[in-house]
Amino acid sequence: MAETRVALVTGANRGIGLEIVRQLGRLGVMPIIASRELDKGKRAAEQLASEGLEPAVVQLDVDDPQSIATGVANAKDLFGRIDILVNNAGILIDGPSSGAPTVENVPLSIVQQTFTTNIFGPLLMIQAVLPTMKEIGYGRIVNLSSGLGQLSEMGGGYPAYRMSKAALNTLTRTLASDLGHGDIKVNAMCPGWVKTDMGGPEATRSPEEGAETAVWLATLDDSGPTGGFFRDKKQIAW
Template identity: 65%
Template sequence: MAETRIALVTGANRGIGLEIVRQLSRAGLMAVLASRDVAKGREAAAELASEGLEPPVVALDVTDEGSIRAAVDEVLGVFGRIDVLVNNAGVLHEGQTPDVSKVLQLSPAMALATYETNTLGPLRTMQAVVPIMQKGGYGRVVNLSSGAGQLAEMGSGFPAYRMSKAALNALTRVTAAELGAAPIKVNAMCPGWVRTDMGGPDATRSVEQGAETAVWLATLPDTGPTGGFFRDKAPIAW
């Protein structure tokens, strides 16, 4: 019998993160629901329990190295390894209206706060988890990026968010290149415009659609890609 893979999903108490936990659990993985607010994480887990799913919950704030280490140690203490890392936690401090968010009006403090979560958060979690994957000889890292971070189609508005996601894409490429032919795959994906608290009610995609590619990347076979950027399970331009 194949062993159960252990997945850690950040920012998973709602939206796309919660749906990723749901879909990974249904696929047979032990998906650990990580939430900055552990009480909200437990509420989300109770929602999944009504569907017959029982994800473990850990407190994890991606802006706090101590919180990340404590969460990783907790997962290791229970399961002994981490096979999959989904860097889903993200922020959009600029709101949902691009007209009020321009480069010349951008507060450097807002840009730094955005980078803390959207770019440095995944850097911190990968630094904590990838060495564990290396010891285990297996790993899948999925970075939740955005088309807003594509240099190929870069537009105006949301400069802090766009820059943080472009930097996350660079981090994805650099990490994949450094790991090379190792059995650890590192990819980024764009969920599209999804109906969540961040995306708003007018978004064109459901959370189920938004999570699907992340789940696909989290369960790639050994022959799967690494160092790529995907939407709807297909490569897209950087």
């Protein structure tokens, strides 16, 4: 890239999000850690500072529309632009630890909370940053989805999470189609089963591996794809 790009990464104080920030910073991108709790974001930034990186930090809770508006405004105030948005923040609260509910018995409250974080949050983030991307004539939007949201391989269990990620994939394709093959590229990716607080210690992938495809999509050149779903830098079925 000929100029320094600015990337806003949600849920970036730990796990895959923090690793995305780390890898983007190493590529010369100016990353912004968006963290629900500002202190945790600052501690993450201090960790990266010890590695020679200098990410910025903003407080941003994707469950709160006002927090999104304020956080995006603060990010724009820091650098005057947002070139890259990585919608990383997400929750999985209908797994074994919550009794492994099915469609038959999953509480509506769990579905509502999951959709608030996993789909409404990304939608509002996109709406907040898109005007700036259109103004500067450049944008990369990366939505962290999951194989559990693939309709082509849909299974049972995790109903709220599966539905939310399928909806996120729909958002990805719809926005990409709305924008066309221009200067703003929108893609979804599956990081795989990653050793994070969500994935647990038995997961088969490291955060470094989980972040790699997101970073690739965040830094696509002008000939790169839009409107796709990727794992390991390869397109996969919806």
